[in-house]
Amino acid sequence: MTSPEADVLDRAKPPPAPALIALSGVAKTFTARNGSAVRALDGVDLEIRPGEFVSIVGPSGCGKSTLLRMVAGLDPCEEGTLVLDGRAVAGPSGDVGVVFQAANLLPWLNVRENVRLPLRVGGRRAAEPARIDALLGMAGLGEFGAKYPYQLSGGMQQRVGICRALARDPRILLMDEPFGALDALTRERMNAELQRIWQTSGKTVLLITHSISEAIFLADRVVVMSARPGRVLRELAVPIPRPRSFDTIVSHPAYAALACEVRGLLSAEGGIE
């Protein structure tokens, strides 16, 4: 079946890495307050390779946050299989860092203590001041370690949130609409920042977002989900070279085509909001 030519090509390329996150037939049913069952997810199949950046977009209530919570081990996966690095997910793992909506910092801890939090709970007692300094420096927060969250802007708060998620040096970063509360300009700046952090850290990122432009700008692959019950409608590769910038990406022909396609799929599902 394979020609000798193709064989040579295959050997020249490294073999595709096995999936770091693999979902197959994942489904979720919630019981509503009135006792009726609500099907949130229905047969989700998705594979994410190490180092990949994947964005998930979908209509509101399509279960994408539920999906992320299951990967994070916060909600149990009762139907289908959910495998992280070859092992079924049974609960929160040190290999996963979660970036929450609106930063979710603890207001009684200063920036440093917030970033240090993952290193002092869950049976860890490591004092790694150098690691915290490096993280804060990477996020441009070097001088703000002693500040409290209420002294920071929304964008800076979310940078602290990202540092905190990276504190344990997890292989996987899960982000649930992390920039949804920011204004458009700050959001673009944060996207560029996140791209830089991702490129230097080599993490595997799963990002959930409402923003089509954010999804395309950041991702290697955009996953479009259907309305409830959520399924994977389509996966679209983003063939735009990195580092990308918002100034140039909008004029890239692939960007317009992708944005158009995602928009079309979402409109058919009843819109984004």
Next chain:
Amino acid sequence: MSGASMQQGASAATLAATPARRRRRFAEVRGSLIAAGGMLVLLALWEGSVRFLHTPSYILPTPGSVVHALWSGLAVSPASPVGYYRPLWGTFHNAALGFVLGSLLGLVLGSLMAESRVIEKLLMPYAFALQCLPKIAIAPLVVIWFGFGDGSKIAIAAMLTFFSLLINSFTGLRATEPERIDLMRSLSASRFEIYRIVKLPNAASFIFAGLDMAVVYALLGTIVAEFLGAQNGMGVVITQAQSVNDVAGVFAALVILGALGIALHALMHRLERRVVHWADRGTN
């Protein structure tokens, strides 16, 4: 490096704040002057009307005679058996002990109720029933159990403190934002870590509101217990003055108790501002 820049930032902030602080200080002084002026007018009206209407002194004494009674209670040696110092210390001592005891018990039981559904289901009916009961009505019973000594005063102060702490710490701990608990769960934090690092600081505002109420309740409980029978305390000073129709003496004791209440309230407020420094700053 970051330490030096922080210091710079701090000194810059102090410089920028100075004129604003001076203006605020001026406004504060002016506010106090207005309040003091109002009080002088009120006292003058009081003195004038008592003299003009010939109100008998066992109904309403003149402010002058109240000040006189105050002075005779204050201008004695602190060790003297007459005067306010010994009874005031007795009342404060018992109220403070009851306050500390009741606060600790209320915080512990409120925490257990917030953490365990079983304990909540077990204790909530009683907590609710007792919450609706005017608890001071239990005071005579407590005196029967604990006698006329310090024990009954401490017990009543502790009981009143306990309930306001129980309800407030329970409510505050249960009001923890689910996202913050999700954060801790995502880090595989233990239940006690979640309690200590997230829930307890989260409930701090509620707990301080409870403590603030409890300070006054503890004083109230102690005084009522002293009314029911005691050898020493401001409650005794009041009942003794009442028994000889010394209304000015009663007023003077009330002024002292009011001052103590205000002082304790202000202390609580300062403590809260220091501990719960992040509150009302619009987080996230």
